[in-house]
Amino acid sequence: MNSFLSIEKLTQRFPDGAGGELTVFDDASFGVEKGEFVVILGHSGCGKSTIMNILAGLAEPTSGVVKMDGELVRGPSLDRGVVFQNYSLLPWLTTLKNVTFGVQARYPDWSKAKVIAHATEFLAMVGLEGDVIHRKPSQLSGGMRQRVSIARAFANHPKLLLLDEPFGALDALTRGTIQDELLKIWGQMEQTVFMITHDIDEAILLADRILLMTNGPFARVAESVEITIPRPRNRTEIIEHPNYYAIRNHLVQFLGKRSKELSGHPSTPGETNRPTPVRIDKTIPADDPEDQQPALRVVNS
Amino acid sequence: MATLSENKRAALLSILLLLAGLFVWEMSIPAQKAAGELTEYELLTGGGQPKAGVPPPSQVLAKAWEQLSDPFYDAGPNDKGIGIQIGYSIYRVLTGYLLAALIAIPLGFLIGMSSVAYKALNPFIQVLRPISPLAWMPLALFIIQDSEASAIFVIFICSIWPMLINTAFGVAAVREDWVNVARTHELGPIKTAFTVILPAAAPTIVTGMRISIGIAWLVIVAAEMLVGGTGIGYYVWNEWNNLDLTSVIFSILMIGVVGMLLDAAFGFLQRRVTYIE
Ligand SMILES: Nc1ncnc2c1ncn2[C@@H]1O[C@H](COP(=O)(O)OP(=O)(O)OP(=O)(O)O)[C@@H](O)[C@H]1O
Ligand SMILES: [Mg+2]
Numbered sequence: 001m002n003s004f005l006s007i008e009k010l011t012q013r014f015p016d017g018a019g020g021e022l023t024v025f026d027d028a029s030f031g032v033e034k035g036e037f038v039v040i041l042g043h044s045g046c047g048k049s050t051i052m053n054i055l056a057g058l059a060e061p062t063s064g065v066v067k068m069d070g071e072l073v074r075g076p077s078l079d080r081g082v083v084f085q086n087y088s089l090l091p092w093l094t095t096l097k098n099v100t101f102g103v104q105a106r107y108p109d110w111s112k113a114k115v116i117a118h119a120t121e122f123l124a125m126v127g128l129e130g131d132v133i134h135r136k137p138s139q140l141s142g143g144m145r146q147r148v149s150i151a152r153a154f155a156n157h158p159k160l161l162l163l164d165e166p167f168g169a170l171d172a173l174t175r176g177t178i179q180d181e182l183l184k185i186w187g188q189m190e191q192t193v194f195m196i197t198h199d200i201d202e203a204i205l206l207a208d209r210i211l212l213m214t215n216g217p218f219a220r221v222a223e224s225v226e227i228t229i230p231r232p233r234n235r236t237e238i239i240e241h242p243n244y245y246a247i248r249n250h251l252v253q254f255l256g257k258r259s260k261e262l263s264g265h266p267s268t269p270g271e272t273n274r275p276t277p278v279r280i281d282k283t284i285p286a287d288d289p290e291d292q293q294p295a296l297r298v299v300n301s
Numbered sequence: 302m303a304t305l306s307e308n309k310r311a312a313l314l315s316i317l318l319l320l321a322g323l324f325v326w327e328m329s330i331p332a333q334k335a336a337g338e339l340t341e342y343e344l345l346t347g348g349g350q351p352k353a354g355v356p357p358p359s360q361v362l363a364k365a366w367e368q369l370s371d372p373f374y375d376a377g378p379n380d381k382g383i384g385i386q387i388g389y390s391i392y393r394v395l396t397g398y399l400l401a402a403l404i405a406i407p408l409g410f411l412i413g414m415s416s417v418a419y420k421a422l423n424p425f426i427q428v429l430r431p432i433s434p435l436a437w438m439p440l441a442l443f444i445i446q447d448s449e450a451s452a453i454f455v456i457f458i459c460s461i462w463p464m465l466i467n468t469a470f471g472v473a474a475v476r477e478d479w480v481n482v483a484r485t486h487e488l489g490p491i492k493t494a495f496t497v498i499l500p501a502a503a504p505t506i507v508t509g510m511r512i513s514i515g516i517a518w519l520v521i522v523a524a525e526m527l528v529g530g531t532g533i534g535y536y537v538w539n540e541w542n543n544l545d546l547t548s549v550i551f552s553i554l555m556i557g558v559v560g561m562l563l564d565a566a567f568g569f570l571q572r573r574v575t576y577i578e
Binding site for chain 2 (some may be wrong): 056058075076077078080081083084086088090091092093101102105106136138142286
């Protein structure tokens with residue numbers, strides 16, 4: 001309840017085009033702690049982007065509230081940086097100007113030189129240096145554009161960073177590089193991150209916690225899976241960690257089967273809609289029943 | 302030939318076509334008939350005067366040389382240099398055009414941003430737009446009581462529509478993603494208009510401005526023929542009354558050249574604001 005970011009009884013309905021209503025999700029409640037990296041996983045159309053737009057303040061929910069730092073989210077804010085799925089760079093500005101655009105908005109009293117130095121620093125952080133930063137987005141590769149978009153968001157030091165499938169359009173190799181860069185920057189800045197993805201391995205690599213959504217309509221944030229793999233993580237080494245496959249299997253199981261089984265019913269009154277916490281840890285000897293219980297339930301099922 | 306670039310070959314072909322055209326023109330003008338061979342009718346209609354026939358290009362070139370070597374002479378109301386006449390026309394076009402831009406672009410912004418404004422103003426636009434600008438002339442002359450201002454008004458009214466419609470269309474079509482970028486950066490409405498919507502819609506707006514300037518230049522000639530006094534349109538008409546066809550042809554060419562330059566200026570502006578998504 002007292003999380004850094006708390007989502008309470010969020011409901012979103014849209015007109016379904018046939019005169020009726022489509023309830024995307026109903027009474028969803030969850031929290032995100034300060035400095036946490038939370039990834040939300042769910043099938044296409046379950047309402048992830050809708051949730052993100054509401055968190056960003058770009059859309060209004062049908063009912064329910066979002067609070068950040070105890071304050072109601074009423075509209076977009078510089079405190080919530082967004083990396084849009086399609087990069088959303090301004091094509092008439094150069095790479096550098098796309099970033100200074102944000103920095104200027106955030107720090108209006110900075111001198112021009114300071115703004116440029118700051119933007120250049122963040123572009124360098126995502127590996128964009130030299131001539132590249134004076135090119136227009138149309139002259140960059142997809143991966144480079146994505147990095148500009150990430151640099152723009154990070155350079156503003158938002159309290160919360162919202163990433164909507166930020167690597168969706170990238171090939172595996174570029175994706176890996178940018179994931180590493182993202183982790184590096186996140187490690188340096190202790191930012192709170194909320195990210196959408198379709199990619200299970202990406203989610204395990206990046207997240208402290210994974211929220212699992214059931215299919216829509218009436219989607220629910222059903223489980224909150226803790227990623228019990230220590231940081232720093234490395235894509236080649238984490239697969240050797242004893243928890244990796246246990247967690248991965250749990251996620252695959254959920255998305256493959258249970259997301260369907262759990263979907264489709266309106267919430268029953270009185271039922272709590274908070275996600276069930278799940279902790280899978282095979283490194284701890286089995287003498288701690290509380291920790292082991294959810295894991296056993298899942299692994300044995 | 303094969304070693305020349307495409308552009309050079311095209312330029313060469315253009316010059317050849319020009320020379321061939323001028324040659325055919327020159328050759329097809331029969332030598333002036335001697336005055337004695339003229340019929341009475343020809344005499345009455347002015348056929349007997351030396352300048353009454355369509356002049357050959359050599360004569361037009363000579364005229365052009367004469368006019369362009371002293372374009373700004375001023376020898377009374379009916380005898381001014383071509384430079385002065387074109388200057389008057391450009392002044393009228395730019396005045397009317399800028400006034401139109403001043404109204405069309407902000408109003409277009411409003412219409413593009415608000416569907417209520419669009420729906421409210423659309424019927425007026427649809428009725429006013431197809432009216433030939435010259436149809437306004439009598440009303441303008443009556444109300445404004447000044448031929449100069451009436452000509453400017455006619456330019457204003459004909460150049461406002463393409464700018465208004467293109468601005469509204471360009472603004473309405475700005476991608477929501479870009480507006481969301483402005484929103485997440487907490488830009489106010491004015492800042493959003495100038496830093497996001499204007500550059501995003503600029504290519505469409507400038508296309509409208511380019512169409513408008515073209516129309517304005519077409520209309521000014523006709524308007525000046527009506528109101529008289531000064532300007533390239535009046536000049537053409539005046540030379541026709543003098544039966545100086547050499548000057549008429551020369552000024553027609555000048556109208557084309559100035560129109561081309563105006564268009565080129567906006568073409569340049571258009572390239573400056575165009576972006577690739
Ligand atoms: N403006 C809208 N009007 C009507 N229905 C909408 C609107 N926006 C979203 N929806 C519906 O809400 C549901 C959730 O959409 P959303 O974009 O949040 O899905 P998503 O989980 O992000 O999917 P994906 O993974 O494919 O991006 C979909 O069924 C969609 O059709
Ligand atoms: Mg989505």
